[in-house]
Each structure stands twice: as structure tokens, then as C-alpha cells.
Amino acid sequence: MATSTTKTTDRTVPVRGTSVETTKTFRPDPGEAPEEDLREAVLQLEREGEWIVQRVPEPYYEAPTKYGRMKKIPYERTWHHKSCGQCGHIPGYSTSIFWLNRVLGYDYFDPRDQTSCTAWNYYASATSNQAAQAAVAMRNFAAAYETGYFPLIHCGTSFGHYKEVRHELVHDHALRRQVRGIIERLGRPFVIPEEIVHYSEWMYAVRDQLQERVVHDLSPIVSTVHPACHYYKLQSGDAIYDPEIYGGQRTAVVTGVVQALGAQVADYSTWYDCCGFGFRHILVQRDFTRSFATLRKIEVMKEEANPDVVLTHDTGCVTSLDKSQFAAQAHGRNVGVPVMSESQFAALAMGAHPFRVTQLHWHSTDYRPLLAKMGIDAEQAWAEFQEDVKKIEAGTMDYLTWESVL
Amino acid sequence: MEKAYADVPAEEKTRLYREVVQDARFDTYLYGCYECGICVAACPSARFYDFSPRKIAQALAREDVDLVYEQMNDDVWNCSQCFSCLRCPRGNNPGGLITIMREVAVNNGLRTTKEALAGYTRIIYKIMTTGTQVSPDMLQEDAFPDWGPQVKDVADHLAVWRRALPPETMHTTALSWDVEERTMRELYAIWKWTGTLDMIAQLDEGLHDIMEEIMDDALEDSGIDAAVSD
Numbered sequence: 001m002a003t004s005t006t007k008t009t010d011r012t013v014p015v016r017g018t019s020v021e022t023t024k025t026f027r028p029d030p031g032e033a034p035e036e037d038l039r040e041a042v043l044q045l046e047r048e049g050e051w052i053v054q055r056v057p058e059p060y061y062e063a064p065t066k067y068g069r070m071k072k073i074p075y076e077r078t079w080h081h082k083s084c085g086q087c088g089h090i091p092g093y094s095t096s097i098f099w100l101n102r103v104l105g106y107d108y109f110d111p112r113d114q115t116s117c118t119a120w121n122y123y124a125s126a127t128s129n130q131a132a133q134a135a136v137a138m139r140n141f142a143a144a145y146e147t148g149y150f151p152l153i154h155c156g157t158s159f160g161h162y163k164e165v166r167h168e169l170v171h172d173h174a175l176r177r178q179v180r181g182i183i184e185r186l187g188r189p190f191v192i193p194e195e196i197v198h199y200s201e202w203m204y205a206v207r208d209q210l211q212e213r214v215v216h217d218l219s220p221i222v223s224t225v226h227p228a229c230h231y232y233k234l235q236s237g238d239a240i241y242d243p244e245i246y247g248g249q250r251t252a253v254v255t256g257v258v259q260a261l262g263a264q265v266a267d268y269s270t271w272y273d274c275c276g277f278g279f280r281h282i283l284v285q286r287d288f289t290r291s292f293a294t295l296r297k298i299e300v301m302k303e304e305a306n307p308d309v310v311l312t313h314d315t316g317c318v319t320s321l322d323k324s325q326f327a328a329q330a331h332g333r334n335v336g337v338p339v340m341s342e343s344q345f346a347a348l349a350m351g352a353h354p355f356r357v358t359q360l361h362w363h364s365t366d367y368r369p370l371l372a373k374m375g376i377d378a379e380q381a382w383a384e385f386q387e388d389v390k391k392i393e394a395g396t397m398d399y400l401t402w403e404s405v406l
Numbered sequence: 407m408e409k410a411y412a413d414v415p416a417e418e419k420t421r422l423y424r425e426v427v428q429d430a431r432f433d434t435y436l437y438g439c440y441e442c443g444i445c446v447a448a449c450p451s452a453r454f455y456d457f458s459p460r461k462i463a464q465a466l467a468r469e470d471v472d473l474v475y476e477q478m479n480d481d482v483w484n485c486s487q488c489f490s491c492l493r494c495p496r497g498n499n500p501g502g503l504i505t506i507m508r509e510v511a512v513n514n515g516l517r518t519t520k521e522a523l524a525g526y527t528r529i530i531y532k533i534m535t536t537g538t539q540v541s542p543d544m545l546q547e548d549a550f551p552d553w554g555p556q557v558k559d560v561a562d563h564l565a566v567w568r569r570a571l572p573p574e575t576m577h578t579t580a581l582s583w584d585v586e587e588r589t590m591r592e593l594y595a596i597w598k599w600t601g602t603l604d605m606i607a608q609l610d611e612g613l614h615d616i617m618e619e620i621m622d623d624a625l626e627d628s629g630i631d632a633a634v635s636d
Contacts, residue, residue, distance in 0.1 A: 082575070088540040088582035091571050098573055110575050112586045115537030115593050123487035125523050126508030127530055127609060130430065132600035139592055160489075172430055182599055186592050186630070229488040236492070274450045274488035281486060284525035286552065288486075292450050326554030359571070364556045385570070392569050399569040399577055 018255055018265050020247035027243055028068035035237045037069055041170045042192060050176065052191040054145050061205035063240045066251075071238055072195050073205040074152070076106035079144035080199075083155030084116040085315035086341075092359025093318065093340075094154060096347040097199050099357050102406055103350060104209055109149040114140055117158035124279035130168060134179045137165045142188035151193050152202055156314030159198040160234030166196060167235060198231060200253040200313035201240055203342060207260035215351040216374045218263040223345070224307040224337075225254045225265055226297065226321060228314030229274045254313050254342045261349045266305035270296050276324070277316035293324035298335045309370050310339040325365045338367035348374060355385035356405045410476045419475040425510045426466070426474065426503075435502040439463045445491035445500050457484040459491040459500035466503060474507070482507045483522040515608035527613050530606065535620055537593045538582035542568060591628040594621035598632050 030037075046053040056072040065071050078101070086093040101108045118136050122128045144151045153159045169176045169192070180190045203210070232239040232251040242252035245259075255265050276292030278285070298321060301307055310321055322339035329335055344358040354360050354376060360367045361382075371378040388404075391397035411419075426432065445459040446452045452459070462481065465473040482504045491500040511519040523530075533539045547558040560567065568577050575583040597603045598621065607614040625632040 082583055084538040084582040085540045086582075087576050088538065088542050089545060091542075091568075091576055094576065095571060095573055110573055112575060112584050113589045114583075115585060115589060116533070116539055116582070118533055118537070118539070120539045121530065121533045123505070125526050125530055126505060126512050127523075127534075127605050128602050129509060129600060129605070132596055132602040135596045135600060136593065139596065143589070168431070171434075175430065182596060185599075186595065188592075229490060233489045233492050272448065272490070274486060274490055276450060276486070277488070278451075278486040280483065280522075280526060283529060288451070288454050290552065291454055296450070296453070323550070323553040326556075327552040356570070357572070361556075361567070362560060364554055388570050389563070389566055392566050399574075400572050402572045405572050 017267065018246050018259070020249065022247065025243055026248050028066065028241075028248065030068040033067035033069065033237065035067070037237075038167060038170055039194065042166070042194070045170065051180070052145070052189055054141070054150060054191050054193045056194050056197075057150050063201060063204060064242060065238045066241045067237055069238070071197075071201070071240065073197055073201050074150050075202075075206065076101070076108065077149050078106070078108045078152035078202070079147055079149035080108055080110050081114060081117075081140060081144070081151050081153040081155075081158060082110070083158065083315045084120070085319060086154055090315065090318050090341075090359075090362055092344050092357065092362060093315070096341065096343040096352065096358050097154060099347050099352055099405065100203075100206075100210070100343060100350075102402060103213065104206060108152075109147055111143060111147065113143040117155065117161050119157050119161035120279055122161070123157070124283070130175060131178050131182070133161065134165045134169055134175060135182045137162050138169075138179055138183050138190065138192070139186065139188060141191055141193060142183060142186075144193075145189055145191040150197075152197055152199055154199050154315075156198065156228035156231040157316065159196060160230035162196050163235035163238070166192065196238070198253070198313070200231065200257075200342065203257045203313075203346065204240055204253045207257045210257065210346050210350065211260045211262070213350045214261055216349050216376065218261055218349055218374065220373060221263040221309065221370070222266050222305065222307045223258055223263050223309045223311050224268055224301045224305050225258065225271070226275060226310060226312040226317050227251050227254065227271065228312060228317050231314060254311055257342050257346060258311055261346055263345075263349075266307055268301045268304040270300045273297060275312075275317040275320040277320040279316070282316065282320060289320050290324040290327055293320045294328040294333060294335055297321060298325060298328070298337060299333060302334045302337065307337055308373055309345065310337050311342045311345055312339070313342055323364050336365060338363065338365050338370050340367070348376065353384070353405055354378060354381045356388065356400060361385070409472060411472075411479065414475065416471070419471045422478065422510055422514060423469075423471045423474050425513070426506050429506045429509075431502060431506060435499040435506070436463060436466055437497050439467045439498065440496050442495065445494050445498070448490040448493050450486050450488060450490065451484045455484040457481055459485070459504075462503055462507075463494075463498050463500050478507050478511050479516060479518040482511065483519075509605075512605055512609055520609060523609060527610050531613060531617065534593075534597055534603075534606075534617055535590075536581050537585050537590055541578070541580050541582055543579045587624075588628070591624050591630055594625055595630050595632050597621065598625075598634055
């Protein structure tokens with residue numbers, strides 16, 4: 001995207017987009033990849049009778065990854081491995097993913113036979129171990145396989161952690177046998193998916209279909225993208241990279257979708273920094289999270305790009321970057337940008353209700369200026385949502401149905 | 407200046423050090439150290455704490471048993487587990503080394519670990535007994551005063567706002583989504599069979615006992631033979 005400027009009330013900030021400052025194009029050669037293609041080992045183990053490999057259902061999209069290998073992304077028949085933080089505290093995040101599937105007419109499954117990956121526990125308190133984490137992952141994979149739907153993982157941490165688990169199970173036969181014993185004792189098949197797929201990869205795969213359904217002019221909207229650490233730093237080889245976006249030097253998910261929707265993506269210098277979530281820190285040592293999220297992320301974005309919205313693709317990132325701004329604002333810091341997932345942003349762009357679908361009332365930082373700039377009447381939408389709430393309270397409506405939001 | 411934890415016998419420090427380096431993950435997490443500091447430059451915790459992933463890698467690479475013990479007590483809980491340190495040009499995984507060191511600290515019930523996780527036990531309870539970590543009813547203003555009045559809004563309207571969600575699995579308040587009973591029982595069996603429940607006994611015996619009772623009662627009715635010896 002070419003460099004442009006964004007005019008704000010008090011100043012003009014140049015928008016440095018996602019083109020790199022070189023004419024050289026880097027096209028990775030899979031033959032030169034510094035890491036093995038673990039998927040080949042996964043299939044070899046299937047040939048040796050070690051496990052079943054669940055194939056990506058057809059039709060699928062093929063996306064380029066960091067070292068130029070192609071990754072299969074299913075369009076439909078997806079088993080939605082939900083995120084505890086998204087469903088618990090940012091429910092518009094998951095709802096938007098489901099809504100987008102429905103709008104595109106894709107068949108999906110929202111399971112009850114699913115636990116979280118429990119990696120929040122593993123990373124926060126270490127009150128778990130390799131075998132437990134692998135057994136939790138393989139139990140969920142078995143549950144997906146039994147439905148005939150393919151796992152699509154909503155949380156960046158679950159996605160990254162499951163790739164760690166896959167790596168450990170491939171390379172450690174003792175662990176593999178231990179976990180196989182556990183899964184078989186539960187009466188479940190020992191099965192691993194052919195690809196481990198994050199929902200933001202699905203968003204990337206369907207971005208042109210999303211674009212066709214955009215109903216709001218997003219050209220004035222400037223966004224900044226926070227790439228989630230556990231999406232592309234853990235087992236980094238199969239994250240999606242596109243030579244057309246950041247010259248293939250950063251992951252293309254989120255950015256590719258936002259640009260397809262017609263909004264601007266502005267660059268900022270601390271893009272590689274984490275959000276400050278910290279797992280343990282966000283709950284019991286939040287002074288760290290607040291400081292990092294605001295000083296190293298939001299304030300830098302404000303200073304360098306002055307975005308209308310911060311978009312990301314993981315649970316903890318939305319939480320840290322959104323909730324941390326209240327205290328900083330009270331101290332008069334240069335913050336105050338709404339934060340949401342690209343799934344919520346895409347849903348809004350495609351006409352989703354801001355409260356019935358994207359559920360923005362669960363977010364902390366003021367999102368109304370963004371909605372106004374997108375041409376969405378927040379006041380009217382809130383009044384409509386309040387009518388729903390009254391009906392639920394009065395018992396005349398059991399709950400909000402999909403039929404009422406499509 | 408006297409070394410930290412000088413009162414702890416060398417044999418004890420060596421025992422814990424060995425537990426770390428004998429972990430199956432260790433050999434793929436540490437290959438040496440160039441001492442370049444790239445991991446520190448990328449590390450969020452290094453910006454706000456007296457903390458360095460480089461020192462973690464170096465202490466383990468040099469087999470500095472005293473320093474590893476000190477780090478296991480004073481440093482490891484500062485790590486954000488973001489894994490930005492995977493930028494290491496040597497191929498190290500300092501965040502992964504810290505994961506192992508934390509597990510050893512938990513398994514051995516170190517006093518500093520109990521202190522670091524003192525406020526965290528209700529989260530462990532939630533994760534291990536429900537299979538979902540962050541439930542909607544955890545959003546309470548006294549727990550998150552720095553998140554502003556919006557948290558109170560959610561808490562005040564929680565039940566009705568959850569019903570104002572189109573996905574039927576998400577009308578829950580005590581769980582992030584509706585988890586089947588069978589699913590939870592299978593999770594309990596996993597905690598027992600992998601020794602995870604036993605880890606909690608080292609950390610908080612009371613919490614362990616409460617969870618064990620919940621899990622044993624559920625498993626008794628489930629038809630799952632949860633005997634650990636199997």
C-alpha cells in the first residue's frame with residue numbers, strides 16, 4: 001500500500017504502509033528451509049501405524065508459509081476449537097468468527113466436547129507437564145475427528161502450543177506412547193490433524209469473499225496490526241507469509257485481510273513486541289501488563305501512526321491492549337484506541353450488528369468514534385440491543401438467535 | 407557479598423539442576439549461547455524487571471548450579487512466556503528453559519514459587535475443574551479495578567448479556583462455554599494419569615484435596631477407570 005497521510009483533529013501523521021523500502025523481492029525456497037517439514041514426519045508416522053492423520057477437507061485454500069511451503073486451509077467442515085478468553089471475556093470475537101462462516105454459507109461445528117488447550121495454565125503457573133498438555137491436545141483432536149469436522153483453532157496460544165505438542169510427539173516416541181495409552185484408555189482414537197490451522201489463516205484464505213460483502217467504506221480507516229507472538233514465534237515455520245505483504249518479512253494474516261477489506265494498515269516500530277499479556281501477569285501482576293501494553297504498544301502506535309483501531313488475532317492481545325488503556329488514560333497518557341480482532345472488524349465491515357454480533361460492549365476503550373467513521377450508528381444499534389435485553393429479561397425471548405442477526 | 411541462598415545445601419541445588427537438564431525438552435531448548443543479547447533486546451520482561459533470558463541460557467550452559475537455583479527462585483516468574491526470545495541465532499529457547507525451571511520449582515514446592523503463585527490458585531482451580539480457564543463470572547470490579555467501569559457493567563448484566571449471544575454454547579456464566587460432562591471427566595483422568603494433580607499438592611495441599619475430591623467423585627460415576635497405576 002502506498003504511503004498516504006491520515007488527518008486527525010490536531011495533527012497529520014504519515015501512514016507508512018506495508019510495502020518495504022527495497023525493490024528486491026524475497027521469494028523463499030522450501031528446499032532451503034532451515035527447519036524440517038514436520039508434516040512429512042506426521043504422515044510417515046501414520047504409515048508406520050503410530051496414529052491416524054485427519055486430512056484437510058476439500059476444497060481447501062493453499063497459503064504460502066514462512067519458508068515457501070504451502071499450507072492447506074479448509075474453507076468449511078471446520079470444528080471450532082474455541083478460546084476460553086475469547087468466549088469468556090470477548091465473546092464478540094468468537095461470535096464474529098461463527099457469523100462470518102454463516103454469512104459465507106460454510107458448514108461448521110461448534111462443539112461442547114472440547115476443553116481449552118489449558119496452555120494458559122502451562123505458561124502461567126507451570127502446574128502441568130508435557131504429557132498432560134499433549135493428552136489434552138490429542139483428546140480434543142480425537143473429539144474433532146469423531147465428528148468428521150476439521151479443527152480450526154481460535155486462540156493464538158492454543159495454535160502455537162498445539163504445534164509445540166505436535167513437534168514433541170513426533171520427536172519423542174516415549175511421550176507419544178504414553179499419550180497414546182491415555183487416549184486409548186479414554187476410548188478415543190489417536191489422531192492428529194494433517195495441518196494445524198488458526199482461524200486467522202481461514203480469514204486470510206477467505207479474504208476475497210469477505211471483500212465482496214463489505215458494505216461500509218473503510219478507506220478513511222487507519223489501523224495498526226499487532227501480530228500475536230504465539231501465532232508466529234512458536235514453531236514459526238508454518239505461519240503464513242506473503243511476499244506481497246511486508247515483502248514477506250512478517251506474517252501476512254490480519255494485514256492481508258484488513259487491506260482486502262479496504263482499510264489502511266499503518267506501520268509502527270514496535271510491531272515485534274508482545275502485548276504484555278504475560279499469562280500470569282495479566283491476572284496477578286498487572287502493573288507489568290499495563291505498562292508494557294501502553295508504553296511499548298499503544299503509545300507508540302499513537303505517536304507513529306495515530307490509528308483509528310488496533311487489530312489483532314489472539315485472545316490475550318485484545319485483552320491486554322484494550323483493558324490496559326483505562327488506567328493510562330486516567331493519567332493523561334497518549335492512549336485511547338479501540339482494540340478488536342480482525343474477525344470483529346470484518347464482521348462490522350460486512351454489516352454485522354456492533355452489539356448483537358461483535359458485542360463491543362464487552363470492550364473497554366471507546367469504540368464509538370471508530371463506528372462513526374465507518375458509518376455505523378452506534379446509538380441506534382445500542383437502542384436495538386437494549387430492546388433485546390429487555391425481551392430476555394421479560395422472558396419473551398429466551399436468547400438471541402442466529403436468525404435474528406443474519 | 408554472600409551468595410543468595412547460601413543456606414541451601416549444594417546437594418539440593420544440584421538435585422534440582424539435574425531435574426531441569428534431564429527434562430526431555432532440555433536438549434532441544436539449549437545449544438549454547440553466543441552471548442549476543444538478542445533475546446534480551448526482544449524480551450518484554452527485561453524492559454521492566456531485573457531479568458535477562460540471556461543469563462538464564464548462560465547459567466544453564468555453564469552448569470552454574472548456584473545461579474540456576476537463584477534464578478529458579480527469583481527470576482523465572484518474571485518471564486512473560488511470549489517466546490520473543492526464540493529470535494536467538496543459536497537456536498535456543500530461553501522461554502522454554504524457563505517453562506522447565508518453573509515446573510521443577512512447582513514439583514519441589516519451593517517457597518518462592520508458592521509466593522509467586524499465591525494469587526493464582528483460583529485460576530488453577532478453574533482450569534483444572536472446568537476445562538476453561540477464563541470464565542465470564544471472573545470479570546468482577548474488585549478483581550480488575552484498573553480496567554474501568556466497563557467491568558462492573560459486564561458483572562451487573564452478566565446473565566442477560568450471556569443470553570444475548572447467538573452461539574448456544576456461550577450462554578454460560580461460570581464456564582467460557584458449555585462443556586459436556588464426559589469431556590470434563592476425561593480431563594480429570596488426564597490430570598490424574600499424568601501426575602498433574604499431584605503437582606498441585608506441592609503447591610497448595612488444600613487446593614489439591616478439594617480438586618481431588620471433585621475429580622474422584624466425578625470419575626467414580628463415569629465408568630472411567632482412573633487408577634493411576636494402570
